[in-house]
Amino acid sequence: MVNKTLATCREAVANVFDGATILLGGFGDPGLPGQMLEALREQGAKDLTMVHNGSGGGTHALGGLIHDGRVRKLIASFPNNPGGTSFQELYLKGQIELELVPQGTLAERIRAAGAGLGGFFTPTAAGTELAKGKETRVIDGREYVFEKPLHGDFAFVRAYRGDRLGNLSYRMAMRNFNVPMVTAAKFVAAEVDELVPVGDLDPEDVHTPGIFVDRVVEVVRHPKYLEITTEGR
Amino acid sequence: MSLTREGIAYLVACDLPEGSYVNLGIGIPTLVSGFVPRDREVFFHSENGILGMGPLAEPGHEDPDLINAGKQYVTLLPGASVFDHPTSFSMIRGGHINYAVLGALEVAANGDMANWRTPGEKVPGVGGAMDLAFGVQSVLVTMTHVTNKGKPKILNKCSLPLTAPRCVKRIYTDMAVVDVTLEGLILREFAPGLDPAAVQKHTEPPLRIAPDCREMDIPARFHAAQLTP
Numbered sequence: 001m002v003n004k005t006l007a008t009c010r011e012a013v014a015n016v017f018d019g020a021t022i023l024l025g026g027f028g029d030p031g032l033p034g035q036m037l038e039a040l041r042e043q044g045a046k047d048l049t050m051v052h053n054g055s056g057g058g059t060h061a062l063g064g065l066i067h068d069g070r071v072r073k074l075i076a077s078f079p080n081n082p083g084g085t086s087f088q089e090l091y092l093k094g095q096i097e098l099e100l101v102p103q104g105t106l107a108e109r110i111r112a113a114g115a116g117l118g119g120f121f122t123p124t125a126a127g128t129e130l131a132k133g134k135e136t137r138v139i140d141g142r143e144y145v146f147e148k149p150l151h152g153d154f155a156f157v158r159a160y161r162g163d164r165l166g167n168l169s170y171r172m173a174m175r176n177f178n179v180p181m182v183t184a185a186k187f188v189a190a191e192v193d194e195l196v197p198v199g200d201l202d203p204e205d206v207h208t209p210g211i212f213v214d215r216v217v218e219v220v221r222h223p224k225y226l227e228i229t230t231e232g233r
Numbered sequence: 234m235s236l237t238r239e240g241i242a243y244l245v246a247c248d249l250p251e252g253s254y255v256n257l258g259i260g261i262p263t264l265v266s267g268f269v270p271r272d273r274e275v276f277f278h279s280e281n282g283i284l285g286m287g288p289l290a291e292p293g294h295e296d297p298d299l300i301n302a303g304k305q306y307v308t309l310l311p312g313a314s315v316f317d318h319p320t321s322f323s324m325i326r327g328g329h330i331n332y333a334v335l336g337a338l339e340v341a342a343n344g345d346m347a348n349w350r351t352p353g354e355k356v357p358g359v360g361g362a363m364d365l366a367f368g369v370q371s372v373l374v375t376m377t378h379v380t381n382k383g384k385p386k387i388l389n390k391c392s393l394p395l396t397a398p399r400c401v402k403r404i405y406t407d408m409a410v411v412d413v414t415l416e417g418l419i420l421r422e423f424a425p426g427l428d429p430a431a432v433q434k435h436t437e438p439p440l441r442i443a444p445d446c447r448e449m450d451i452p453a454r455f456h457a458a459q460l461t462p
Contacts, residue, residue: 027281027318028304029297080358081304088356100357103280104322104364111319124326124367129394130359160298172298172315173282179317207317221297 004166004210005195006217009039012189016045016154019072023110023150023185024052024062025157025178031170033158033191035219037061040156047072051110051152053103053177055079055087063087071096075150077103102130105147107180113149114183114212121146155185158219159208162192163199166213167206175207182212189215234426235407240455241375243268244405244422245334248373249275253331254324256280256365258348259303261375262334278330280361282321285313302361325361326368333369335362337376337401339391342438344401344413346374347393359396366397378406378435385437387411387418407457408432410449417441422449425456 006012013036016022026032041064048071055076056062065071067086079087079098090096101109102124112120121144125131135146157178159168168190170178182188190208195218236244238261246268249255256278257265266288269275277286279301286301287308295306309315324330337348349362366372379385387404403421404411409432410422420440423432425448433440 028300030281030300031298076358078358078360080354080356091356098357100359102359102363103318103361104326104368107318107322122326124364126367127395127398128363130363172296173279173300174298175315175317176281177318180319 009036013040019047020153021049023152023155023181027176031174031178033156034061036156046070049073051075054081055084057083073097075099109150111180113151119148152185155181155188161194162216166210168208191219237457255332258335260336330369333365337374344399347391366400371402372400374404378408388437
């Protein structure tokens with residue numbers, strides 16, 4: 001019998017190695033696998049490249065990982081979010097690298113990786129400083145910038161419900177980067193509010209089919225992650 | 234006279250047609266949704282995956298999984314939908330969103346806009362600003378007409394790094410409504426108590442006066458003391 005469930009987040013992050021690239025889901029709190037990040041802090045892997053929209057908040061979850069000096073590089077669209085003090089302090093000291101990517105380009109680079117594409121041309125950023133050094137092409141009279149796919153060694157996300165086959169269902173604004181991220185990494189683990197028996201998820205409500213997911217962990221939400229987040233857009 | 238921030242938002246709200254799909258940026262643009270006439274259906278988009286977004290959630294009724302792009306707890310209106318980032322940015326980049334209402338630091342006479350890097354800002358961040366500026370059908374800018382030092386923000390050429398070239402359609406400020414056209418800037422409306430010459434004094438490029446240029450028709454509660462030195 002296929003069983004992708006694990007009992008703890010610690011097991012889900014056990015194989016993360018030094019220098020790994022991690023696609024980290026969530027936009028603000030919705031969809032953010034906060035407890036998997038806390039498990040990763042305990043696990044100890046370093047020199048990580050983290051891919052996330054912002055830079056996290058305070059000194060827990062992603063902010064904590066950065067605060068602990070474990071992140072070598074952040075690939076993000078909005079790392080100057082209010083509350084992202086851990087990243088901002090290290091960045092100003094030159095102790096962490098940043099690759100700044102427009103939000104839609106970030107999402108599409110991840111989607112392209114998961115879809116097996118070698119990249120794409122986007123109009124976003126053409127003629128601005130974020131397109132410097134990049135290949136451009138005029139297509140039907142409009143200038144486009146070439147963007148490469150963005151793969152992860154790992155992707156960590158949170159969903160609302162999941163089953164032992166890895167099927168995931170999200171609530172409200174939880175889908176964000178999670179839907180493309182689970183398609184674009186070699187190893188994918190999801191924390192879910194509720195693990196349900198196979199068959200309980202209506203096939204029409206499966207937003208991430210189990211083929212993309214390697215491990216599922218049921219995690220009771222910590223009250224800490226229900227606080228109003230301070231992460232900006 | 235000039236307008237309050239709410240007054241600028243009110244002007245934009247009055248111009249959004251029934252059935253339009255609209256993305257609101259942070260700051261003055263956020264206020265726009267509160268002034269759309271009740272009998273007009275306008276759909277607000279949030280780039281983190283919401284179409285048909287309603288007002289902010291009442292305290293005690295927040296849904297932890299439902300926030301807007303500014304990370305505030307929001308509500309959904311009947312007929313709303315939720316989706317992932319690639320879908321959300323297909324709406325933006327694919328030109329399906331009709332209007333983006335954005336704050337700006339500078340706008341040039343040719344429609345160039347700068348709003349993603351403030352002077353002296355050491356940690357950069359772009360978010361969805363460039364995707365919106367490049368992709369949405371009509372970019373509407375809301376801002377104060379001049380900086381807090383009294384310098385014009387509508388310039389011959391932007392001095393800050395561009396968000397997108399030639400993207401702005403219309404500028405709403407506390408002093409005026411100005412259209413960006415291939416023939417240059419056209420003054421459409423000026424704040425109560427001002428005249429076109431007063432607006433021109435605080436605008437670097439030359440303004441052409443629209444044939445039907447008029448004083449704004451705006452309730453007195455949106456009037457403010459002159460902000461401009």
